[in-house]
Amino acid sequence: MKEPRKERRRQAEKAYLKESFLKSSEARPLRILAEYLEPKLRFDHHRIDDTIVFMGSARVLSREQAEAGVGAAQNGEGDLEHARRQLAMSRYYEDARELARRFTEWSKHLGDDERRFVVCTGGGPGIMEAANRGASEAKGLNIGLTISIPVEEFDNRYVTRELSFHFHYFFMRKFWFAYLAKALFVFPGGFGTLDELFEIITLRQTGKMTKPLVIVLFGTDYWNEVINLDALVRHGTISAKDLELFHRTDSVDEAFGIVTRHLTEHALAERGAFL
DSSP states (O other): OOOOOOOOOOOOOOGGGOHHHHTSGGGHHHHHHHHHHHHHHHHHHTTBOOEEEEEOOTTOOOHHHHHHHHHHHHTTSSOHHHHHHHHHHHHHHHHHHHHHHHHHHHHHTSOOSSBOSEEEEOSSSTHHHHHHHHHHHTTOOEEEEEEOOSOOOOOOTTSOGGGEEEESOHHHHHHHHHHHEEEEEEOSOOHHHHHHHHHHHHHHHTTSOOSOOEEEEEOHHHHHHHOOHHHHHHTTSSOGGGGGGSEEESOHHHHHHHHHHHHHHHTTTOOSOOO
């Protein structure tokens, strides 16, 4: 006589394993929280408390790439005027690369158990790649905070693998730029760079960011042409004192001096990140 067949009990799926739920609008707070907690876990693991952030255009080429582009254009392959413009802009790639290399070497000789003033970028090509590359050439850890947007594939192979992040929410990505930063370099860039720059300047102007963050606009001709900040003072929409929230320079040596002096005076004794 056969035993009665046992019905297999259906196992309910746990909510935190349900992909359909995790991608739903109702789970948005969980996704936002994940983009805070998971990066924090990695930063804590690597003992990273503060960063030097580099922002700038993803479209700026290295000098080597730009020179190759001019050569190709002279042979009839491409727009020569555009190629020459890219070659002129490539100085910013090389300057960002050199600054990141210098800061990484400087921070490695501070004799601190924690990793101080780690180079951090948006993880993309252009100025971001240049800064990650300079830090990598100095054999230092560096951070890349990429964002999911519909752009062409790129390969920034200089970001430290364990510190490569990929965000869905722009505001969470910008939080991590601002939260750990003790210095900010802003190189020539487009809408994204302007958005990030003005958000951080606004935080400083309104006192929402209380730490003494040093901000350097690199490339005086570019910034003087693209943003007429003096006009804002003239029209009374900002005060003259607001222009003291940042420095402007074209010199790698001057930029390095401004930031190392500031960090030595204001940040070396501090621990932890705060807005």
